[in-house]
Amino acid sequence: MIALLRAAMPLFLAMVAGTAGSLVVTSVLGNHDTVTLAAFAVISAVLSAAAAAVQGALRGLGPFVAPFREEPAAAVPVVRDARWLSLATGLLGALVVLCVPPLARLTGVPDEVVREMGVLPWFLAAYLLVFASTGGASTILVALGRSGYVLWPTLVFGVGVAGLTALLVPGLGLTGVGIAWVLSGAGAAGVATLSLRKALGRPIGQGRPRTREIMKLARVSIPLAGTVLIKFGVLSVVTFAASTTGTRDTAAHAVLSTLTGMIMLASLSVAQAAVPEVARAADPAGARRAHRSAALLAVTGTLVVAGLLLGLGDNVLGLFTDDGAVRERALGLLPLMLLSATLDAAQAVQGTGLTALKRSASSLLYFVIGYGLLVVAAVPVARTWGIDGLWAAMAVANGLLVVLQGTGFHRHSARVGQNPGSTRSPAQAR
Known part of the structure; x- marks a missing residue:
């Protein structure tokens, strides 16, 4: 149980860091303008569901990678398959986020709130694709017994999105939030990719999609x-x-x-x-x-x-x-x-x-x-x-x-x- 607690602690701290970053964003927007906060609330409700679905799908990779803990380099083909599945689910999530403004109009959201969204859905769709490009790095790191590495990408994102939002929102409004999310997401993705390469002990490279193996991952991940x-x-x-x-x-x-x-x-x-x-x-x-x-x-x-x-x-x-x-x-x-x-x-x-x-x-x-x-x-x-x-x-x-x-x-x-x-x-x- 001590080993399990040791593995869970970095994950817990990572979740706290992510939550803290989101709270700072909400606080900054709430003090900036009520309509801006309302527009962000509508988009973030959909983004949260889409991101959770993508993240949920990526968590299904764990049992496929865990058997390779003693030989992490042997997990590289699975990691490549995971990237293809991750990009597919991320693309679906991004399309859903882009549909928020027209759906908001259809459901009776006030026009001023919809107009306030501006280009934010495009930035957040890009963020989802960046997040998906890591191929479930955090799940793979946990499966390989490297849960300590998971904390750093989340800290980069949490600190980055909070700091950049506070810096950019006064002048750019929701566009500043979008820029903050994309830049922070890119930084976190870079750290996650480097951590994963270090854990695997070799470059990941890019292989052709193995349809049968990807479908095996999907049968666990999609449900x-x-x-x-x-x-x-x-x-x-x-x-x-x-x-x-x-x-x-x-x-x-x-x-x-x-x-x-x-x-x-x-x-x-x-x-x-x-x-x-x-x-x-x-x-x-x-x-x-x-x-x-x-x-x-x-x-x-x-x-x-x-x-x-x-x-x-x-x-x-x-x-x-x-x-x-x-x-x-x-x-x-x-x-x-x-x-x-x-x-x-x-x-x-x-x-x-x-x-x-x-x-x-x-x-x-x-x-x-x-x-x-x-x-x-x-x-x-x-x-x-x-x-x-x-x-x-x-x-x-x-x-x-x-x-x-x-x-x-x-x-x-x-x-x-x-x-x-x-x-x-x-x-x-x-």
Whole structure:
């Protein structure tokens, strides 16, 4: 478990750095102009979903690279295949971002907000392509046991986007944000590529696409991206349902949702660090042991943060709103939110365990079931029980995913090491 914690810590710090950079951008825009902030909020909502889907697809590379930890140079053909898949998913994400202005008009976004977007969608589309060009370098580094390298590209991006945004926005508005994202993304991509080359011990080069091998990667990666999109989509519906309950409750829901995202950083970092450990297991017992350690560490970290929030509740909530009524409402819902977040942390580890076994399609099916029920129930529950009912419904959905994905992991892990598709390393195979 100590080794897992050591591997997860750089990932956690990288996520914190990325989150801090995004908060600085929001703060700078909020102090610049309200319309500018509104335009950025509309675009970033789509960008976040597109980037998360691309990143989710790239995380599916872990179990294909992990077996080469002792012989990293042998992973180069897989890394080349990953680049082709990464560029394909990045191109799709970029096209979606470019569609934001016309879609915004169709959905009734005010014309002044749409006009304010200017060329930002083009810059952010370029940023997604730059991000995709790394071919999932961060996931590959984690799979090769080099998670410490992951922190530096994220720091370059976080510091770069925050500093350049503060410097360029006063004179260029959203165009300055776009320039900041592209330049910071390019810097981060350069650092990630150099780190990956160092970890592999040889140049990566560029090979012709191996269609069959790329499809093998896609069968794991694309369903993983699908689970991310489902979660983003359903939580958007939940937010819409919350907005029908009243201004105070809507604000309280927004604050609690922000806190949930921060709480999840610990569990997500542990889940990512655990993928190569599960993928390299030689037998069911080894896979389940690594998985249990990850689940225990993720839930423990979540409970520690939950305890701090319960103890410092009103003081923490005061950082997000100066409305006493909103703070009081959020404070009353805090225990229910923390229950939902803890279950979400557990299901995240269960889901990445299935990814490590190359069974992300099963995880996608479980998300369709669990979050499908949530999206159907969201509006009726909000009308009947308000946001109390919504957070209870989210806790139930996350609990159902824990059961479904946990059962699926136990079933699929029973076949580890028993067939050609097992996740044993080349050294173990010999």
